[in-house]
Amino acid sequence: MSNPLHAVVIHKAGDLRIDEFPEPVPAPNEAVIDIVYGGICGSDLHYWQHGAAGESILRAPMVLGHEVVGIVRRAAPDGTGPAEGAHVAVHPATPAKEYVRHPADRPNISGGGYLGSAARFPHRDGAFAQRVAMPTRMLRVLPNQVDLKEAALIEPASVAWHAVNRIGDVAGQSALVVGCGPIGLLAIAVLKARGARHVTAVDLHDRPLAVAKELGADIVLKQPDDADVAAIDADVVIESSGSHRGLDTAIRGATRGGVVAMVGLLPSGPQPVQIALAIARELDLLGCFRFNDEIDEVIRALADGTLHVAPVISHVEPWRSAKKAFAVAADPTVSSKVLLRFRSVR
Numbered sequence: 001m002s003n004p005l006h007a008v009v010i011h012k013a014g015d016l017r018i019d020e021f022p023e024p025v026p027a028p029n030e031a032v033i034d035i036v037y038g039g040i041c042g043s044d045l046h047y048w049q050h051g052a053a054g055e056s057i058l059r060a061p062m063v064l065g066h067e068v069v070g071i072v073r074r075a076a077p078d079g080t081g082p083a084e085g086a087h088v089a090v091h092p093a094t095p096a097k098e099y100v101r102h103p104a105d106r107p108n109i110s111g112g113g114y115l116g117s118a119a120r121f122p123h124r125d126g127a128f129a130q131r132v133a134m135p136t137r138m139l140r141v142l143p144n145q146v147d148l149k150e151a152a153l154i155e156p157a158s159v160a161w162h163a164v165n166r167i168g169d170v171a172g173q174s175a176l177v178v179g180c181g182p183i184g185l186l187a188i189a190v191l192k193a194r195g196a197r198h199v200t201a202v203d204l205h206d207r208p209l210a211v212a213k214e215l216g217a218d219i220v221l222k223q224p225d226d227a228d229v230a231a232i233d234a235d236v237v238i239e240s241s242g243s244h245r246g247l248d249t250a251i252r253g254a255t256r257g258g259v260v261a262m263v264g265l266l267p268s269g270p271q272p273v274q275i276a277l278a279i280a281r282e283l284d285l286l287g288c289f290r291f292n293d294e295i296d297e298v299i300r301a302l303a304d305g306t307l308h309v310a311p312v313i314s315h316v317e318p319w320r321s322a323k324k325a326f327a328v329a330a331d332p333t334v335s336s337k338v339l340l341r342f343r344s345v346r
Contacts (some may be wrong), residue, residue: 005343007063007129008322010044013051018114019061024133031081031136032074033088035342037152037316039067039129040329042181042242044116047195048326056119065128066092066115067155069148071345073131073137083135087146088139088185089154090115090127091295108162108290128319130342140295143303150302152339153186154311156296160186160238162195163261167236171195176234176253177217179241179264180208182337185215185312187238187263192216193307195272200232201273205333214311240264244271251278251285259284269308312337 003318004020011017026032044064046053072086082088092115095107113119116126127134144150160183164170175196177184180203191199192215202214202221221228232253239250240265250260251274260283278285301307314336317325322340329338 005130006319007125008065008319009061010047010051010058011061011200013049014057016048016326018320018322020178021129021319024131026074026077026133027135028078029076029135029137031072031076031139032131032132032133033070033090033127033139034073034131035068035070035129036148036345037069038065038340038342039152039156039182040326040338040340041065041067042183044126045330047118049330053118054270055268056117058118058123059121060123060261062116062118062123063125063127063129064116065126065270065340066090066116066117066274067152068127069142069151069154070342076136079140082141087142087151089142089151089295090134091138092116092127092155093138093290094124103123105292108292115289118175126339128322128342130319140299142299146299146302148345149313150310150338153182153303153312154295154298156182156337157186157190157307157309158291158295159263159288161184161294161298162188163238163263163288164190164285165294166288167259168262172197172237173235174198174200174233174255175199176232176237176250177212178202178237178239178246178250178253179243180212181240181332182312183263184208184238185211185241185336186309187240188212188217189307189309189312191238193301196236200234201251202229202253205303207333208336210309211314211336215308224249226252228339234258237261241268242266244273247271249275251275251283254281254283256281257283259286261288262287263288290339313339315339316341
C-alpha cells in the first residue's frame with residue numbers, strides 16, 4: 001500500500017492544516033506533477049490570517065499555493081505537454097470562457113480562475129501538495145540551466161515583468177519601487193534586467209532594503225519624508241506596497257508626465273491619495289493584475305542569466321513545517337520569499 005499524500009489546506013482564518021489527499025487521477029490532458037517547491041504568496045497569507053484575500057472570501061477548506069515548480073511524474077495520457085522527468089513551472093491562471101470584451105492579449109483581466117483562489121465557489125484548489133494533476137496548458141518546461149529553487153520565483157517574477165511591460169521601454173529610465181516585499185524586490189530585479197538606468201527603493205524596514213541593494217537598487221530609503229520622496233523625480237514608478245500611503249509615495253515620487261504602475265492590491269473602499277497631484281503632473285496611473293505570457297519571458301531571462309532573483313529567497317522550510325513557514329513569511333523584518341520544499345532533488 002502506498003503512503004498517503006499530503007497538502008497544505010486552509011480551513012478558516014488561523015486554521016492551517018496538513019491534510020491527507022488521494023493519489024491524483026489525471027484527465028486526458030493533464031500531467032501528474034511531483035511538486036518540489038512552492039512559494040508562499042501574500043494571498044496565501046491573507047487566507048491564513050483573515051480567511052479572505054481582498055474580495056475572495058473562504059467558504060470551504062482549500063488547498064493553498066500557486067507559485068509552484070516540480071517534475072513530471074506521468075505525462076498526459078493524450079500525448080500533449082512535457083515528457084516524464086521534465087522540470088516544469090506552472091502558469092496558475094485559467095481564462096474565463098466568456099472572455100470576449102478585452103483584447104486577446106489580456107486574458108488576465110477576463111475574470112477567470114486561479115490556483116489556490118476563493119474568488120469563486122466551489123473554490124479552486126492550489127498546488128501546495130506533494131503531487132497534483134495539472135492541465136498541460138499550464139506547464140512550462142524549464143531549461144536545464146534554471147535552478148528549480150530559483151524557478152519557484154517565476155510566477156511572482158512574471159507579475160513584476162507584466163508591470164514593466166505595462167509601462168513600456170524602461171531602458172535608460174530612472175525608476176522608483178515603493179514597497180520591497182517579494183514582488184517589489186522582483187520588480188527591482190526586472191527593472192535592472194530591462195535596462196533601467198537608476199533604481200530607488202523605498203520600504204519601512206531595513207532587511208528588505210538590504211536585499212534591494214543586493215538586487216541592484218542604486219539608492220534605498222527607509223520611511224522617507226515628503227521632501228525626500230519629491231526629490232526622487234522618477235520617470236517610472238512601481239507601487240507594490242498595497243497601501244494608500246505607498247501609492248501616495250509613488251505619486252509624489254514620480255516626475256511630471258511620469259508613469260505609475262500599481263501592482264500592490266489596495267483594500268476595497270475609498271483611499272486617501274493625492275490624486276490631484278497625479279492630475280496636475282499628468283501622470284499615467286496603470287493598473288497591473290497578475291500576468292499573461294510574461295512567464296515565458298521570465299524563463300528565458302533566468303536561463304540566459306539576465307534576471308537575478310536568488311537573493312529574494314530568504315527561507316526554505318519542509319512542507320510539514322508549513323505553520324512555521326507561514327509565520328516567518330508574515331514578518332517582513334526577517335523574511336522575503338519563503339519556500340515550502342515538498343521533495344528533495346539531487
